[in-house]
Amino acid sequence: MKKYLLKRVAMAIVTIWAVITITFILMHSVPGDPFRQESKMPKVVYENLLRKYGLDRPLSEQYIIYLGKIIRGDFGDSMKSRVETVNDMIRRGFPVSAFIGLEALLIAIIFGPALGAIAALNQNKWPDYISMIIAIIGVSVPSFIMGTVFIQFLARNISWLPIGGWGSFAHSILPSLALALMPLAQLARYMRSSMLEVLGQDYIKTAKSKGISNATVVLRHAVRNAILPVVSILGTVATNLIAGSFVIEKIFGIPGLGMFFITSINNRDYPLIMGTTIFYAIILVVMLLIVDIAYMLIDPRIKLTKEGR
Amino acid sequence: MKKYLVLVLAMLMVLSFALSACVPKAPGETPGEATPALGAEPKILRTNNAFEPGSLDPALAQGTHDSWVLDHTFEGLTKKDVDGKIVMGMAKEYKLADDDVTYTFILRDDIKWSNGDPVTAYDFEFAWKRALDKDLASDYAYQLYYLKGGEAYNTGTGSVDDVGVKAIDEKTLEVVLESPTAYFLELTSFYTYYPVNKKVVEANPDWAKNADTHVSNGPFKMTGWEHNATITLAKNDNYYNSSAVKLDGIEFTILNDENTAWQKYLGGEYDFLTPLPQAVVAQLKNEGNPELVIGGELSVYYYNLYNKMEPFNNAKIRKALALTLDRQTICDKIAQGGQLPAEGVVPFGMLDENGKEYRDGVGKLVEYNVEEGKRLFAEGLAETGFKVEDFSKFSILYNTLEAHKIIAQAAQEMWRTNLGIELQLENVDFQVKLDREKAGDYQISRAGWIGDYIDPMTFIDLWVSDGPFNDAKFNNPEYDRLVKEAKATTDQKVRMENMRKAEKILMEAMPVVPVYFYTQPYAQKPYVTGVFKPLNRYPYFIYADMNK
Numbered sequence: 001m002k003k004y005l006l007k008r009v010a011m012a013i014v015t016i017w018a019v020i021t022i023t024f025i026l027m028h029s030v031p032g033d034p035f036r037q038e039s040k041m042p043k044v045v046y047e048n049l050l051r052k053y054g055l056d057r058p059l060s061e062q063y064i065i066y067l068g069k070i071i072r073g074d075f076g077d078s079m080k081s082r083v084e085t086v087n088d089m090i091r092r093g094f095p096v097s098a099f100i101g102l103e104a105l106l107i108a109i110i111f112g113p114a115l116g117a118i119a120a121l122n123q124n125k126w127p128d129y130i131s132m133i134i135a136i137i138g139v140s141v142p143s144f145i146m147g148t149v150f151i152q153f154l155a156r157n158i159s160w161l162p163i164g165g166w167g168s169f170a171h172s173i174l175p176s177l178a179l180a181l182m183p184l185a186q187l188a189r190y191m192r193s194s195m196l197e198v199l200g201q202d203y204i205k206t207a208k209s210k211g212i213s214n215a216t217v218v219l220r221h222a223v224r225n226a227i228l229p230v231v232s233i234l235g236t237v238a239t240n241l242i243a244g245s246f247v248i249e250k251i252f253g254i255p256g257l258g259m260f261f262i263t264s265i266n267n268r269d270y271p272l273i274m275g276t277t278i279f280y281a282i283i284l285v286v287m288l289l290i291v292d293i294a295y296m297l298i299d300p301r302i303k304l305t306k307e308g309r
Numbered sequence: 310m311k312k313y314l315v316l317v318l319a320m321l322m323v324l325s326f327a328l329s330a331c332v333p334k335a336p337g338e339t340p341g342e343a344t345p346a347l348g349a350e351p352k353i354l355r356t357n358n359a360f361e362p363g364s365l366d367p368a369l370a371q372g373t374h375d376s377w378v379l380d381h382t383f384e385g386l387t388k389k390d391v392d393g394k395i396v397m398g399m400a401k402e403y404k405l406a407d408d409d410v411t412y413t414f415i416l417r418d419d420i421k422w423s424n425g426d427p428v429t430a431y432d433f434e435f436a437w438k439r440a441l442d443k444d445l446a447s448d449y450a451y452q453l454y455y456l457k458g459g460e461a462y463n464t465g466t467g468s469v470d471d472v473g474v475k476a477i478d479e480k481t482l483e484v485v486l487e488s489p490t491a492y493f494l495e496l497t498s499f500y501t502y503y504p505v506n507k508k509v510v511e512a513n514p515d516w517a518k519n520a521d522t523h524v525s526n527g528p529f530k531m532t533g534w535e536h537n538a539t540i541t542l543a544k545n546d547n548y549y550n551s552s553a554v555k556l557d558g559i560e561f562t563i564l565n566d567e568n569t570a571w572q573k574y575l576g577g578e579y580d581f582l583t584p585l586p587q588a589v590v591a592q593l594k595n596e597g598n599p600e601l602v603i604g605g606e607l608s609v610y611y612y613n614l615y616n617k618m619e620p621f622n623n624a625k626i627r628k629a630l631a632l633t634l635d636r637q638t639i640c641d642k643i644a645q646g647g648q649l650p651a652e653g654v655v656p657f658g659m660l661d662e663n664g665k666e667y668r669d670g671v672g673k674l675v676e677y678n679v680e681e682g683k684r685l686f687a688e689g690l691a692e693t694g695f696k697v698e699d700f701s702k703f704s705i706l707y708n709t710l711e712a713h714k715i716i717a718q719a720a721q722e723m724w725r726t727n728l729g730i731e732l733q734l735e736n737v738d739f740q741v742k743l744d745r746e747k748a749g750d751y752q753i754s755r756a757g758w759i760g761d762y763i764d765p766m767t768f769i770d771l772w773v774s775d776g777p778f779n780d781a782k783f784n785n786p787e788y789d790r791l792v793k794e795a796k797a798t799t800d801q802k803v804r805m806e807n808m809r810k811a812e813k814i815l816m817e818a819m820p821v822v823p824v825y826f827y828t829q830p831y832a833q834k835p836y837v838t839g840v841f842k843p844l845n846r847y848p849y850f851i852y853a854d855m856n857k
Contacts, residue, residue: 032740035448036747038757040777042451044443044464052446082364083518084536092536151572163576164569165562166538253564255537268740 008292012285019281020070020274024063027273034079034268053079055270066274075275080267086275089260094279096166097244097256103176105241108183113230115184116191117223123196131188138185146178147251164253175252179245183237187230195226235291239284351557352855354837356581357570358561361537366517367503368440371448376500377847378540381559382525383503384548386414386433386482387494389843391852393763395494399428399504399526400482409489409799410457414482421547422506423530430476435507437474438462452501452761455493457485489799492764499762528554528851537563555839555854574832580855581840583831583848587712590830591645600832603647604842605658607760608827609768611651612705612720612753613746613781616820620699621752625689627819630753631675632682633727634720640825643719644712647830651675651823653812654772655765658844662801667765671809674816675823679727686728697729704733707755708742716824717755746780756780756821760845765808766795772815783820 035041035049050056054065069076075086084092119131155163155174162171198204199222207217244258257276264272362375370379388398397403400414420428437456440447441463454460456474461467473485486493496502509516509524516522520534520541528548533541540561544554562579564570567586574582583604585593593601614621614630621627636650649657653674659667690696705721707713714736721732732753737745745751758778760767770776773792774784788811795807816823831848833840836857842848 030741031744032738033744034740036740036743037448038743038778040451040761040771041448042454042460042777044460045446045448045451048443048446048450048463049448052444080363081361082366082369083362088536148568151569156572156576163573163578164564164566165573165578250566251569253562253566253569255535255563259537266738266740 005293008289012289015285016278016281020067020278021063023274023277024066027268027270028059030268032268034270053077070278075278076271078269078272080269080272086271089272090257090275090279093244093255093257093260094242096254097249097258098242100172100176100179100248100254100256101238101242101244103172104180104183105238107176107180108187108237108241109234111180112184112187113191113223113227116188116230117195117218117226119188119192120195120199120226121218128192131192135185135188135192138181139189141181142247143178143182143245144247144251146181147175147248150174150178151251164251166254171252171254175248175254178252179241179248183241186233186237190230190233191226194229195222198222198226201225232291232295235287236284239280239287243280243283350857352555353558353560354556354581354850354853354855355560355562355579356583356850357564357573357579358540359563359565359567359570359584361563362540364517365523365531365534367500367505368436368445368447368449369517370500373847378531378542378561379500379503380846381527381529381542381850382523382531382545383500383527385499385502385504386416386497388498389846389849391841393841393843395498398498399433400497403494410486412484412486412493413477414484416480416482417549418480419549420526421549422509422524422526423545423547424506424509424524425547426506426508426524427479428504428526429479429507430482431479432504432507433482434474434476435510436503436505438469438472439505439510440501441472442469447501449501452496452499455486455490455496457487459487488797490796491799491801491804492762492766495762495764529559532558539563553852555852556850559850580837581831581833581848581850583829585830585832587644587646589832590647593830593832594645594647600834602831602833602842604829604831604848605844606827606829607656607658607763607767607845608757609651609654609656610648610716610755610757610824610827611654612822612824613751613756614820614822615749615752615754615780616782616784617749618752620689620693620695623689623693624818625685625692626695627822629682629686629689629728630724631819631822632678632685633724634822634824635677635723636825637677638723639716639719643715644825647828648825649828651825653816654821654823655768655808655812656760656826659763659765662805667805667808670805671812674813675819682727698731700730700732702733703752704735705753705755706735706737706742706745706751708739709736713755720824749780749782753822754780757827759827763844765805765812766792769808769811769815770796772820781820783815783818785814785818788814 115131119128122128155161244256246258246262249256249258360374384398386400390396401417404413458471506524520531523531529542530545532543543558640648661667705717772783791807791811795804839853
């Protein structure tokens with residue numbers, strides 16, 4: 001057990017190191033640099049900037065300096081902002097993104113599996129069709145369309161819903177909703193298929209034949225077992241939600257982390273590209289580790305057989 | 310039992326994020342510490358600044374999103390008046406010596422920083438030298454290269470003591486230029502020339518990063534800055550002309566989605582908005598909506614042709630491309646933002662030596678003339694030995710953006726119909742485009758230039774042979790000579806005559822194909838008055854008023 005854990009943690013560190021190295025190489029092999037502009041900037045000014053940010057040194061040296069900084073937890077200075085360091089940006093942006101992400105996650109966790117369960121219990125009847133239509137819309141309509149539709153039809157007509165921006169809980173409702181639809185639909189579909197599988201199991205038939213009421217069978221036996229595979233995708237879903245969505249943050253004008261993933265690349269803001277990528281990788285690795293540990297503790301099949309007895 | 314464990318773990322996972330996230334701070338709901346007149350609502354103008362400023366330190370600022378805030382919070386030796394004219398600002402008078410390069414500015418007596426300190430000539434000397442310090446690595450340091458020894462100091466070959474700016478006493482600033490500069494008083498209204506409070510900056514290098522340490526000398530002062538969310542300004546009671554300032558404050562949100570911003574404007578959450586989505590401008594224009602104002606802009610949109618490469622080294626081919634581009638249609642049907650067809654490379658709005666529109670003195674140097682274009686193209690093909698089919702391996706390069714794409718498509722189609730050539734379209738990242746232009750790795754590329762100061766020279770000197778933004782690689786000794794001569798004198802007649810000649814030479818050789826002159830459309834609610842837009846700046850709210 002301990003050995004397994006140690007191995008997993010070591011693997012996680014190697015993964016993150018690989019992410020750092022690959023991102024570093026890719027980022028520097030893309031043409032363009034942070035300081036070129038449509039301007040009459042003389043060569044000297046340009047060189048002053050390169051020197052200030054250490055970009056005049058050989059790449060190998062930059063890489064080693066960067067690794068040293070990372071170990072100390074310092075992501076460096078943004079090359080496009082003289083106001084905030086990359087650490088500042090993450091510290092400020094992440095809570096905002098995570099807040100919206102968690103709100104979305106809650107919406108998705110509450111309604112997604114419920115929708116899936118209802119669909120499964122009414123397989124091929126109208127509640128099933130309605131749930132699955134909702135799920136298909138959620139999966140296939142991109143969030144930027146949803147966001148725009150929400151602004152146009154909800155925010156413009158409901159006076160207490162702000163159109164965009166950030167500041168109060170009301171500001172977070174529409175973006176969370178727009179963000180929640182996709183994972184909600186995913187969870188619903190997972191739940192439906194997993195529920196259908198569980199409902200066909202022998203132990204459900206046994207329970208029913210023992211005369212246990214339908215509600216008890218569904219709640220105590222079916223839902224609880226069916227939800228396990230759904231939990232397994234939560235790690236990735238949660239990471240994607242809390243790390244921030246570029247599209248949603250842009251449309252709603254939210255000062256989160258999601259924006260930086262794209263703007264940093266467009267600006268060739270090297271430290272910010274590294275910072276956001278590494279930060280995302282760390283969250284993802286940690287989440288997956290937690291899910292794996294949860295699974296290692298209770299292999300559902302072992303448990304199922306025990307329950308079956 | 311273990312099922313519960315899974316659920317508990319799942320809950321914990323969610324909870325751990327909830328905890329790590331805490332509740333995010335709500336950005337400034339309070340619009341500054343403005344003191345409204347008794348019984349009246351404070352007049353806070355609400356608008357949007359599309360991007361988080363990279364810096365609100367005048368020396369480090371480098372773009373519109375920085376300067377829009379700075380222009381309201383700082384003031385230079387000179388400033389722009391409502392009609393765009395340069396008038397005295399922090400200085401009350403100046404004297405230019407007979408050598409044409411030595412200026413002596415006398416500062417006003419009643420000028421104070423927002424923290425109450427007096428604004429002195431030492432602050433100006435300090436600010437300018439600081440911006441030129443190579444260790445500060447200011448992007449815009451070169452705006453101060455007009456000062457004697459400025460470039461040398463910035464490049465590390467000269468000493469700070471040789472820079473041509475010196476405070477004689479608290480109120481007297483002596484400035485020596487490298488060479489006579491006719492538009493120097495225009496430059497002193499530009500943000501790189503703004504003063505900073507020497508005491509404040511020396512005591513705290515991070516002074517410009519937060520509202521509570523930010524000290525300025527303009528009509529407004531910063532009272533709040535929630536990064537990436539809002540910037541709030543309040544009227545600066547220490548400003549000498551504060552009685553003319555009618556607003557109690559300005560609130561900028563930072564929101565970069567044009568459509569969302571427009572919805573907020575419609576929903577009454579903004580009093581003023583720029584930029585506007587292209588489709589909205591077209592719609593408002595068609596409706597004749599009085600809330601739309603098309604502001605002037607000092608900017609030109611053009612296509613670079615790589616002059617060093619066959620067949621674009623042939624002037625007839627280049628001219629043929631320029632003559633067969635229907636600019637009017639591009640402006641009216643494609644761009645639809647109130648743009649004006651380019652008549653040369655120098656936009657409208659600048660005055661010549663007689664105080665008249667500069668463009669009237671040069672006339673329309675590029676037109677839509679398909680017949681002439683076809684004729685020149687045929688001659689050009691014969692001279693270079695190129696065939697129409699050969700053009701299908703060339704492409705129009707532009708940075709990925711819908712607005713550039715549709716114009717490139719229109720140009721592609723016009724050149725196909727008029728000249729029979731099939732050019733490719735290629736879109737790349739902005740930074741990649743810049744790299745390729747510098748490397749000469751393109752045939753035709755989209756470019757734009759925004760004037761740094763209000764004088765045709767800011768456009769004309771782009772194409773001197775060693776110009777840093779001369780990506781077309783135009784090289785004409787006569788052109789270089791005319792520009793050099795114009796730059797060495799303050800005699801407006803000579804300068805303007807030389808620039809007119811130079812622009813004619815340029816449009817005869819056509820190293821670049823001008824497309825249109827930008828405009829800056831903005832929307833303001835009917836109760837907003839007194840907003841004015843200097844040609845090369847974002848709209849000013851300094852004298853704005855709101856009468857709801």
